[in-house]
Amino acid sequence: xxxxxxxxxxxxxxxxxxxxxxxxxxxxxxxxxxxxxxxxxxxxxxxxxxxxxxxxxxxxxxxxxx
Amino acid sequence: xxxxxxxxxxxxxxxxxxxxxxxxxxxxxxxxxxxxxxxxxxxxxxxxxxxxxxxxxxxxxxxxxxxxxxxxxxxxxxxxxxxxxxxxxxxxxxxxxxxxxxxxxxxxxxxxxxxxxxxxxxxxxxxxxxxxxxxxxxxxxxxxxxxxxxxxxxxxxxxxxxxxxxxxxxxxxxxxxxxxxxxxxxxxxxxxxxxxxxxxxxxxxxxxxxxxxxxxxxxxxxxxxxxxxxxxxxxxxxxxxxxxxxxxxxxxxxxxxxxxxxxxxxxxxxxxxxxxxxxxxxxxxxxxxxxxxxxxxxxxxxxxxxxxxxxxxxxxxxxxxxxxxxxxxxxxxxxxxxxxxxxxxxxxxxxxxxxxxxxxxxxxxxxxxxxxxxxxxxxxxxxxxxxxxxxxxxxxxxxxx
Ligand SMILES: Cc1cc2nc3c(=O)[nH]c(=O)nc-3n(C[C@H](O)[C@H](O)[C@H](O)COP(=O)(O)OP(=O)(O)OC[C@H]3O[C@@H](n4cnc5c(N)ncnc54)[C@H](O)[C@@H]3O)c2cc1C
Numbered sequence: 001x002x003x004x005x006x007x008x009x010x011x012x013x014x015x016x017x018x019x020x021x022x023x024x025x026x027x028x029x030x031x032x033x034x035x036x037x038x039x040x041x042x043x044x045x046x047x048x049x050x051x052x053x054x055x056x057x058x059x060x061x062x063x064x065x066x
Numbered sequence: 067x068x069x070x071x072x073x074x075x076x077x078x079x080x081x082x083x084x085x086x087x088x089x090x091x092x093x094x095x096x097x098x099x100x101x102x103x104x105x106x107x108x109x110x111x112x113x114x115x116x117x118x119x120x121x122x123x124x125x126x127x128x129x130x131x132x133x134x135x136x137x138x139x140x141x142x143x144x145x146x147x148x149x150x151x152x153x154x155x156x157x158x159x160x161x162x163x164x165x166x167x168x169x170x171x172x173x174x175x176x177x178x179x180x181x182x183x184x185x186x187x188x189x190x191x192x193x194x195x196x197x198x199x200x201x202x203x204x205x206x207x208x209x210x211x212x213x214x215x216x217x218x219x220x221x222x223x224x225x226x227x228x229x230x231x232x233x234x235x236x237x238x239x240x241x242x243x244x245x246x247x248x249x250x251x252x253x254x255x256x257x258x259x260x261x262x263x264x265x266x267x268x269x270x271x272x273x274x275x276x277x278x279x280x281x282x283x284x285x286x287x288x289x290x291x292x293x294x295x296x297x298x299x300x301x302x303x304x305x306x307x308x309x310x311x312x313x314x315x316x317x318x319x320x321x322x323x324x325x326x327x328x329x330x331x332x333x334x335x336x337x338x339x340x341x342x343x344x345x346x347x348x349x350x351x352x353x354x355x356x357x358x359x360x361x362x363x364x365x366x367x368x369x370x371x372x373x374x375x376x377x378x379x380x381x382x383x384x385x386x387x388x389x390x391x392x393x394x395x396x397x398x399x400x401x402x403x404x405x406x407x408x409x410x411x412x413x414x415x416x417x418x419x420x421x422x423x424x425x426x427x428x429x430x431x432x433x434x435x436x437x438x439x440x441x442x443x444x445x446x447x448x449x450x451x452x453x454x455x456x457x458x459x460x461x462x463x464x465x466x467x
Contacts (some may be wrong), residue, residue, distance in 0.1 A: 012393065012400055012402070013366060013393055013444070028445060030160065031443070049095065054088075056369060057114070
């Protein structure tokens, strides 16, 4: 799985950090998403897929075949 | 995870926006393999509303960027999207929906996700220059009006009105904000923070004409000419934005057998009747933590509640007890709110500094923290969410956060 984020779309809600703190964080200065791990381990894949769906700005994408 | 024993064989979701789409996605994510139909009144693919008053209105984004999902993501859902056709009636007992074009849709479970409709002035329809903002089409119409406007009046001193005023002003328009409160959002934020918001708007050149109710619109030859205040004053305008609240879109539920009272009334797991659920802005459910009916009009609730409704459809009956959350962008200031604020709360700045334009404020009532508000400090505010969780937990069940 390969994760990408669109920091222009990100609205800084931090929903992803609450669901998958191993993969996402927020910048101190403006709360915009930081991608900690673009190729998360298999046991995190379900959580990351949930992040894609619950992100209130649609700012997270995954491609499964990478 | 596999769907529970009581999983229905077919689900119909009425409303194809944030809450409706999220419900469909959550059903699939939780293992539902049955038939899934999503019915939507608008012709567009599901899109997101928060950007409509921000990047889409300002022109920073092409409207397409507000689409919630790419076409391949939608097709991988294996759901049938019936768009551009509105539900006109529901028979809750027979679990049947009739649509404007004459379709008859039946399902074992039906989810009501029809959101809100903006409130309007009597006689506003058909009056040129008057704009609501709820849909993508509204945003396109308002954007083109703003680019040619000479005087804009935004009626409504809540989140939406202030956000539109900020975006319009940043686009270079001459903007007046009108509403009954003495400072924007005062009834929610309280005087201290509301005054800071007023100062921000004034500083950026928005003309604040607050503290007077708006009684109606002036018109000439079918075009709006201004806004009438209760004081007798008239604010001249060639574009008027109407943003003084919305009502749940429940007209189509008349005679359905459902209880409708400021939204679709639901039990604590968002069930309105056997096999019927409501989600998002339209749903008024029993929040067990607060011990009261609650209806939220914000973006993260649409998705969070959708996950809950999907579980309930699949036979898992847990009470839905979220910590409310919303954000708003006012010029370059991002405001985040967790929990519930009130005008009479005791407000303390617990991080940062108001004078520096970066802070987190804590709201307390009767010695209990009920909310936190962040001003240009999203991460720091989220890290204090935990401080308000207790208020929203059901003390009887020790519910989850
Ligand atoms: C301009 C704007 C800016 C916003 N900004 C923010 C923000 O910054 N932060 C935040 O937290 N929230 C914000 N919100 C609120 C957020 O967008 C809503 O909470 C969210 O859209 C609710 O989703 P929903 O699916 O419940 O309702 P809606 O998004 O209203 O969707 C309901 C859908 O149902 C359809 N429908 C209605 N009646 C029928 C029918 N009879 N048959 C079929 N379909 C029907 C409608 O056409 C619509 O597409 C904003 C809202 C607006 C309008």
